[in-house]
Amino acid sequence: MTEKTKLITPRLPRGFEDRTPGEIAAVGAMVEKIKQVYERYGFDPVETPLFEFTETLGKFLPDTDRPNAGVFSLQDDDEQWMSLRYDLTAPLARFFAENFETLPKPYRSYRQGYVFRNEKPGPGRFRQFMQFDADTVGAGGPEADAEMCMMMADVMDALGLAGKYVVRVNNRKVLDGVLEAAGVTTDAQKLTVLRAIDKLDKFGPEGVRLLLGAGRKDESGDFTKGAGLTDIQASIVLDYIDGKPPADNDGVAELAAMQSLFDAAGYGAEKIKIDPSVVRGLEYYTGPVFEIELTFKVQNEKGQDVVFGSVGGGGRYDGLVSRFRREPVPATGFSIGVSRLANALKLTGNLGAAEPAGPVVVLVMDKAETARYxxxxxxxxxxxxxxxxxxxxxxxxxxxxAYADKRNSPAVIIEGSQEREQGILQIKDLVAGKQAAAAISDHAEWQAARPGQFEIQREDLVSAIQKLLSEQG
Structure with a gap:
């Protein structure tokens, strides 16, 4: 390389992150616990590619008129638009439709992998992140939805979060009935009303009332324009939030059926509860919707105590697979945000070991004897x-x-000329050595003591290391 050659600055694009061995190991252990719960419920793994034809993702993209808005897209040799998957559900719908004749119905599967969003990154908002989904395709009753909620609760228990979460459940049919009863007809006004309902936990009933009406001004003076409902219209929505759903509504009956299943299986309101403020996926979901909310408090960027919040959710999406086939195909499922859940486990001390054990390192004391090592x-x-x-x-x-220590190695093996002549090896237990060295303040004393180091016969190498690793746990 000449002096004039310009070096490339090593840097990541915004919204992406590298993962270290410790992070990979900790998340891997978490994912394994989730998989065990999924498989206990009878779900099997399936894997779909990172790229799909853009039309497969369809109307669930942020802006279908611009193939690269919201997703990362490119054209192949046939000038067909392909996109990095935006979620794991649309690819599942394509897979099910493409393999419709051979798959069992209902089809129960789980999927884990990265998804990609071509959006502006920010704090806690990434362009690449991992999701872990489970779905049942081909079952139309509330039993499948209830099972999803119970499985979500079991996942949280398996991860050590018992008592720190609640699965909140609602139904889009109930919401649609409320909007109809209130005379809300335009899509824009529906969106504003549903967003107002979603702010119940944050602003309370009075804040929601303001957002349903002319609008709300926050403490900083910023004004959020409201839905423009009349007082009578707003009262219908607020009555619903207060536990008065519309009469003769299919969604109410479905929620009642799900509640009976929760009760029969022993899932009380401390784990799963019906909550009229749950709003998800305005175009996406067609029936029951649910989300996992972690209820313990953390500090936000302003130093204020806030509830950790949602780490996953889902619901019934009966319209998605039907984009590929003429007959109706019911489906329900949920998605866990792996990175966000891992952060929650880290805060509660349930994430596991931060650094995996490294390899045993054989030191090279004599280059001419490399073959022996x-x-x-x-x-x-x-x-x-x-x-x-x-x-x-x-x-x-x-x-x-020092290299072995940096690798988090459990031990190093030493064979110099003296050891070779005597047919012995020196084993340096780096774990015990660190513990012993902590109590030695004098360097000369440390050199003389050689903490954690012991001698074995050369032929006992494997058995001695096996014993050492067993003792280290």
Whole structure:
């Protein structure tokens, strides 16, 4: 490289993040617990590609007139638009429709993977993030919806969050009935009313009343324009929030049926409760909707105590698969935001170990004897022990040990010329060494004590390391 060659600055695009071994291990352990619950309920894994034809994602894109708005898109050699998946549900609908004749019905599946949003990133808002979904396609009754809610509760319990969450349930049919009774007919006004209902937890009934009417001014003086309802119209909506749903509504009957199933299975209101303020997916959902809300408090960016909030949700979406087939295909499911849930587990001390154990490192004390060191590594690997030979600059013993320490290695193996002549090895237990060194303040004393180091016969290498790893847990 010449002096005039311009170096590229290593940097990530906004809205994306790297993941370290510790983060990967912790999230992997969390995901494994979720999978165990899903599989206990009879769900099987399926994997769909990152790219789908843009038309597959269809009307559920933010703006279908601009293929690159909201999603990352490109054209293939046939000039067909393809997009990185926006969620995991639209690809499932395509997969089910494409394999309709061979799949069991109902079809129960779970999927885990990254999704992509071509949106402006911000605090806690990423362009790439992981979701973990479960769906039942082909079952139209409230039993399938109730099962989703119970499975969500079981997932939270399995992750150690018992008593720190509630699954809140509502039904879009009830909401639609309220809007109809209130005389709200335009899509724009419906959207504003539903957004006002969604703010109940944040602003209370009086704040919602203002948002249903002319609008609301916050403490900073910023004004949010309201839905423009009359007092009579607003009262119908507020009565609904207060527990007075419209009469003769299919959604009310479905919620009652779900409640009877929750009661029969022993899921009380502390785990799953009917909540009229739940609003999700204005065009997407067609029946029951639900979300997992974590109820413990955290501090926001202003230092204020706030409830952690939602880490996932879902509902019934009977219209999605029918985009691919003429017959109606009912479906229900939910999605967990993996990164947000992992952050919640971290705050509650339930995320698991921050750093996975590294490999046993065989130090290279004599470059001419590399083959001997490689043989040790092979013996360990063939016995199922994670191991490696140091491949860096071998002239400095201390730097080799420091490398192993940085790798979070449980131990290093030392064979110098004296050890080789005697047929022995020195094992340095780095875990015990750290614990012992913490009590030694004098460097000379530390060198003399060689904490955590012991001697074994060369032929006992595998058994000695197995014993050491077992003791370390």
């Amino acid at each position: 490689q043989a040790m590594v092979s013996e360990l690997r063939q016995s199922g022990i994670r191991a490696e030979m140091f491949l860096g600059n071998t002239k400095n013993f201390g730097k080799q040990v």
